[in-house]
Amino acid sequence: MTEPRSVQPAPIRLVLVDDHRMFRSGVKAELDESMVIVGEAGDVDAAIVVVAETRPDVVLLDVHLPGGNGNGGSDVISGSYGVTAESGEPVRFLALSVSDAAEDVIAVIRAGARGYVTKTINGSDLTTAIRRVADGDAVFSPRLAGFVLDAFGAAAGEVAVIDEELDRLSTREREVMRLIARGYQYKEVAKELFISIKTVETHVSSVLRKLQLSSRHELTAWAVGRRLL
Amino acid sequence: MVIVPTPYELPQLPIGPGEHQSVPRLSRPAQGRYIGGVCAGLAEHLGLNVRHVRLAFVLGCFAGGAGIAAYLFLWALTPQSLETAVPRTQPVATGRPVNESLRNLVVGLVLLVVGGVLFAQQHGVNLRLGILLPLLTVAGGAVLAWSQLDDAERGKWLVRGGADRRAGLVSLGIGIALATVGIVVLATQGRGLAGLWDVGIAAVAVLAGAGLIAAPWGVRFWGDLRAEQAQRIRETERADIAGHLHDSVLQTLALIQRKAEDPAEVTRLARAQERELRGWLYAGPRGSQASLASAVTEVAHEVEDLHGTPIELVVTGDRPLDAGGSALVRALREALLNAVRHGAAPVSAYVEVGSELVEAFVRDHGPGFDLDAVPEDRFGVRQSILGRMSRHGGSAALRRLEHGTEVSLSLPVTAAESHPVAQPDSEGTR
Numbered sequence: 001m002t003e004p005r006s007v008q009p010a011p012i013r014l015v016l017v018d019d020h021r022m023f024r025s026g027v028k029a030e031l032d033e034s035m036v037i038v039g040e041a042g043d044v045d046a047a048i049v050v051v052a053e054t055r056p057d058v059v060l061l062d063v064h065l066p067g068g069n070g071n072g073g074s075d076v077i078s079g080s081y082g083v084t085a086e087s088g089e090p091v092r093f094l095a096l097s098v099s100d101a102a103e104d105v106i107a108v109i110r111a112g113a114r115g116y117v118t119k120t121i122n123g124s125d126l127t128t129a130i131r132r133v134a135d136g137d138a139v140f141s142p143r144l145a146g147f148v149l150d151a152f153g154a155a156a157g158e159v160a161v162i163d164e165e166l167d168r169l170s171t172r173e174r175e176v177m178r179l180i181a182r183g184y185q186y187k188e189v190a191k192e193l194f195i196s197i198k199t200v201e202t203h204v205s206s207v208l209r210k211l212q213l214s215s216r217h218e219l220t221a222w223a224v225g226r227r228l229l
Numbered sequence: 230m231v232i233v234p235t236p237y238e239l240p241q242l243p244i245g246p247g248e249h250q251s252v253p254r255l256s257r258p259a260q261g262r263y264i265g266g267v268c269a270g271l272a273e274h275l276g277l278n279v280r281h282v283r284l285a286f287v288l289g290c291f292a293g294g295a296g297i298a299a300y301l302f303l304w305a306l307t308p309q310s311l312e313t314a315v316p317r318t319q320p321v322a323t324g325r326p327v328n329e330s331l332r333n334l335v336v337g338l339v340l341l342v343v344g345g346v347l348f349a350q351q352h353g354v355n356l357r358l359g360i361l362l363p364l365l366t367v368a369g370g371a372v373l374a375w376s377q378l379d380d381a382e383r384g385k386w387l388v389r390g391g392a393d394r395r396a397g398l399v400s401l402g403i404g405i406a407l408a409t410v411g412i413v414v415l416a417t418q419g420r421g422l423a424g425l426w427d428v429g430i431a432a433v434a435v436l437a438g439a440g441l442i443a444a445p446w447g448v449r450f451w452g453d454l455r456a457e458q459a460q461r462i463r464e465t466e467r468a469d470i471a472g473h474l475h476d477s478v479l480q481t482l483a484l485i486q487r488k489a490e491d492p493a494e495v496t497r498l499a500r501a502q503e504r505e506l507r508g509w510l511y512a513g514p515r516g517s518q519a520s521l522a523s524a525v526t527e528v529a530h531e532v533e534d535l536h537g538t539p540i541e542l543v544v545t546g547d548r549p550l551d552a553g554g555s556a557l558v559r560a561l562r563e564a565l566l567n568a569v570r571h572g573a574a575p576v577s578a579y580v581e582v583g584s585e586l587v588e589a590f591v592r593d594h595g596p597g598f599d600l601d602a603v604p605e606d607r608f609g610v611r612q613s614i615l616g617r618m619s620r621h622g623g624s625a626a627l628r629r630l631e632h633g634t635e636v637s638l639s640l641p642v643t644a645a646e647s648h649p650v651a652q653p654d655s656e657g658t659r
Contacts, residue, residue, distance in 0.1 A: 146543035183576075183579070
């Protein structure tokens with residue numbers, strides 16, 4: 001994910017939220033100078049305060065955090081509802097997790113995160129992901145794409161008749177998700193499907209929206225269990 | 230309740246000759262019982278014929294209800310026997326069908342009640358039938374209801390469920406109804422229906438008042454109980470986790486420290502441990518071991534361990550593992566081995582199990598290779614991937630991407646089923 005982008009007018013302002021100090025310093029060392037870390041927090045309550053004070057563009061958010069109502073990263077997102085960055089855009093959240101457990105990831109996405117990456121991600125991929133989220137796009141890992149295909153029944157052949165349908169993926173969205181699950185970057189997905197990267201981003205954002213709004217049983221069953229609805 | 234003097238008639242029972250052998254402890258056997266197993270237990274303890282003991286109890290009922298009192302007394306104080314003892318005296322009632330027990334219970338109770346009534350009629354005026362009858366009804370109801378608290382009965386409910394459970398509930402209901410009727414009749418002695426109403430209201434008022442006062446205690450007691458249970462579960466879990474961490478994570482950390490000079494080995498160890506821990510933490514109760522998804526996961530982990538290159542594996546859907554599926558898994562293994570040997574990280578594998586088609590993709594980011602340029606004998610590609618897939622009605626394709634190579638395998642589900650064990654896939658590709 002290292003395609004050259006137009007030069008950013010200002011560095012992306014970041015807040016790091018993770019309860020492991022070692023991980024925070026590791027991330028700091030990996031980021032380039034196009035990003036500046038304006039705040040850090042180690043638990044839910046401190047994170048909400050820091051986000052409100054610093055008004056960052058992007059919050060890198062650990063899924064598992066102490067404090068709050070016990071829902072980790074989701075609590076930070078709901079606690080920061082309505083906070084805008086200095087640019088006037090809403091504050092965007094990128095979830096970071098060591099956990100592959102789908103419910104943890106989906107919980108934080110349904111709470112409002114724009115994407116999810118694993119903590120084993122390398123520095124340049126992380127930078128790309130942060131940029132993408134700052135631009136308002138969505139970031140899907142292969143695993144998240146696989147989960148989406150499963151949860152929306154797309155792997156079993158269910159396809160939306162109209163694109164706006166919230167409970168199923170459209171044919172194109174399914175193709176994009178499948179390629180992401182196969183390990184393709186957005187650029188490669190675009191090339192494979194003969195569409196522009198922007199179109200790929202649109203499809204992924206649309207899937208993210210469905211993921212957040214759909215009332216499919218697979219997505220809501222555990223959410224009820226975790227008192228998120 | 231029936232108020233009767235001490236159970237004097239017990240010593241009256243004729244003492245049998247077998248008494249001086251090893252005397253079993255007095256307990257209520259789970260089998261061969263009519264009501265609570267008191268007679269059977271007593272007969273076993275004293276070495277008597279069960280029938281005689283039962284007869285003695287029934288006769289005792291006519292002595293002012295002493296038999297009933299003795300029975301209840303013994304029932305309450307005699308423990309349930311742990312082993313499912315069968316009366317050794319005579320094969321009375323062994324292996325009695327369970328659905329018969331309820332009927333016997335009712336019959337026995339009715340007999341007891343009739344006995345009481347007959348006795349009362351004999352003595353006519355003194356014994357005041359109006360009080361005795363309701364009392365007997367209450368006692369009968371109580372026995373019927375409480376018998377459901379019995380371990381043996383409860384065990385039967387839990388194990389067999391269904392009809393037995395219903396029978397248990399029915400006898401509980403009948404018991405409660407009997408007791409209620411008895412109490413109401415007792416309380417409305419000679420006052421008719423109007424009196425019944427008054428007494429009913431008074432009873433409800435008293436019950437409500439008592440319930441109101443007792444409720445907070447009840448709730449707190451219940452809460453404490455639940456909290457304690459939760460605490461105990463948590464402690465067990467903690468011990469479980471500690472045990473697991475000790476066995477796996479600490480061992481691996483020790484290994485890593487000893488191999489600190491070998492980065493590849495450290496990475497491999499860390500990755501294997503991470504995977505193992507993940508599987509332990511997040512894997513829910515999965516389906517059978519013989520599923521396609523689990524076979525694929527196993528193979529990916531195996532290749533990862535062999536070469537230390539992380540494989541990003543995504544699997545959607547699942548189905549039982551059949552011959553075609555096994556062939557796909559072996560072909561996938563070969564593709565993964567090629568990817569980690571000749572390609573470059575990151576290696577991604579995606580397996581989609583659809584209702585009609587199983588597809589698998591393995592891609593790496595290496596320089597890639599051209600199939601035509603590959604010597605016949607070099608890779609397992611030609612035989613073990615392409616050949617294997619086509620033999621099972623599927624297909625395989627290899628394509629070069631801008632960065633890396635992608636092997637795609639596809640297998641129609643119907644074809645996989647129609648070739649059950651046609652090709653045993655014997656060529657070793659290791």
